Amino acid sequence: MTDTAGTPPDDPDASAGNRPSWLRWAALGSSVVVLVAAGTGWWLYRKLDGNITTDERAVTELKRYERDRPAPVPRGGRNILLIGSDTRAGDGNAEYGQDEGTQRSDTTILLHLSARGHGVTAVSIPRDLMVEVPDCRTARGKRAAPRVAQFNTAFQAGGTACTVRTLEKLTGIRVDHHMVIDFQGFKDMVDAVGGVRVCVREPIDDPDAHVKLAAGAQTLDGEQALGYVRARKSLGGGSDTERMDRQQEFLGALVTKVQSNGVLLNPARLYPVLDAATKSLTTDPGLDSLKDLYDLARRLRSVPTEKVQFLTVPRRPYHADPNRDELVQPDAGRLFRRLRADAPVVVLPPGERDGGATTPPRGTDPAPETSPSPGATPGGRGSPSPAPTYTGTNAAASACP
Incomplete structure (x- = not known):
């Protein structure tokens, strides 16, 4: 009988030695893929993070006036000032706006994020609103004397810091x-999200804004969208009122598009949006990283579109020049006071505003009905005061069917 002694078939060392080589190669390949993916992800993160420009000059200037600035919104609310510059500086901007060094704020929106569940309120500040512009440091280090002028001249005089100080002086609201x-x-x-669908109420042909559109529902690409939100001279008799309405409606439609799963949950579509946003963005140090912007986007995404409200600060033709604007009081003062106190703001479409006031639940409005003053803080608690209504729209209503 032949001796069949040898290595037992269930010997673990022998099994390992006989393991197919393709398993080892598969494990090695998987490891390489994981490492490449991790490296690529880190590279993309660093690239997007590096796209953002930090506005150190504005931060340094604002620190000089810290004692004069308003108090922050209570309970963790935040105010973010969005500025659309008409400068020609930067790639692709040569055919638009002003020469570098004479740029003004083409669009200015104060974005209030409530910490008390009231949603997001976006308040447009008319570029032609007559305001007190404080003494501001220019780009050349000189001081521009204080004066009464159009709001958008503040950006020309002293950049972002001057615009922030002008707004804070006007409203008593701190810009965070x-x-x-x-x-x-x-x-x-706009191109990165695949265009934005809007309802064009009447045909637009505005050579200065580089836009020509037929009336009706349309999906606008980036070039068309820019013309759509900038057009003024060919519509509404040159007034800025209709233009701000279109800007608000467009931003509402853009919010709806970005909040859709087709963008936020699709890396192939989300990356171009982030790349476009970060390349063109100049922010303060509190928002100058991809993580900061992601946290902000996540907070905005959690707000239902019907709670993202848009309105324009109450104003009327300026008494000394009907081509300029001035605030309507006490409406504007009440709005500013409510935003300072993080109290609810009631915004209704133009056809639904009842002209009266509604009363919010008791305790929702801690501040008294007083006009704002620069640097003011919310007043003491008392009986609830009525919540005035304002004409505007929300992101849900802005979407075109």
Whole structure:
């Protein structure tokens, strides 16, 4: 009988030695794929993070006036100033706006994020609103004397810091963060989300804004969208009122598009949006990283579109020049006071505003009905005061059917 002694078939060392080589190669390949993916992800993160420009000059200037600035919104609310610059500086901007060094704020929106569940309120500040512009440091280090002028001249005089100080003086609301975006960045963002659908109420043919559109529902690409939100001279008799309405409606439609799963949950579509946004963005240090912007986007995404409200600060033709604007009081003062106190703001479409006031639940409005003063803080508690209504729209209503 032949001796069959040898290595037992269930010997673990022998099994390992006989393991197919393709298993080892598969394990090695998987490891390489994981490492490459991790490296690529880190590279993309660093690239997007490095796209953002930090506005150190504005931060340094604002620190000089810290004692004069308003108190922050209570309970963790935040105010972010969005500025659309009409500068020609930057790639793709040569055919638009002003020469570098004479740029003004083409669009200015104060974005209030409530910490008390009231949603997001976006308040447009008319570029032609007559305001007190404080003494501001220019780009050349000189001081521009204080004066009464159009709101958008503040950006020309002293950049973002001067615009922030002018707004804070006007409203008594502290600006926690700011973002400045140029024309090219706006166009790239719209293209990155695949265009934005809007309802064009009447045909638009505005050579100065580089736009020609037929009436009706349309999906606008970046170039068309920029013209759509900038057109003024060919519509509404040259007034800025209709233009701000279109800007608000467009931003509402853009919010709806970005909040859709087709963008936020699709890496192939989300990356171009982030790349376009970060390339054109100048922010304060509190928002100058991809993580900061992601946290902000996540907070905005959690707000239902019907709670993202848009309105324009109450104003009327300026008494000394009907081509300029001035605030309507006490409506404007009440609005500013409610935002300072993080109290609810009631915004209704133009056809639904009842002209009266509604009363919010008791305890929702801690501040008294007083006009704002620069640097003011919310007043003491008392009986609830009525919540005035304002004409505007929300992101849900802005979407075109």
